[in-house]
Amino acid sequence: xxxxxxxxxxxxxxxxxxxxxxxxxGIMPVPDVLQGFLIGIVFAGYFxxxxxxxxxxxxxxxxKKSLLKRLSV
Numbered sequence: 001x002x003x004x005x006x007x008x009x010x011x012x013x014x015x016x017x018x019x020x021x022x023x024x025x026g027i028m029p030v031p032d033v034l035q036g037f038l039i040g041i042v043f044a045g046y047f048x049x050x051x052x053x054x055x056x057x058x059x060x061x062x063x064k065k066s067l068l069k070r071l072s073v
Contacts, residue, residue, distance in 0.1 A: 008053065013049075017038050018038075021035065021042065
């Protein structure tokens with residue numbers, strides 16, 4: 001398998017969180033707060049990942065870095 005493409009991290013995180021959500025829902029009862037958190041990560045990962053397939057998201061990455069920088073100080 002030839003992997004000449006760059007992995008879309010937000011989309012990958014969304015798919016991974018979706019898998020975790022469905023796996024844990026079928027195996028054991030999960031608190032509603034955790035389910036809501038995972039669903040939020042799924043939607044955010046899907047939306048940002050799909051948007052990033054066609055558009056440049058470098059401004060979003062810079063905004064995220066500056067926000068984390070301001071919160072850590």
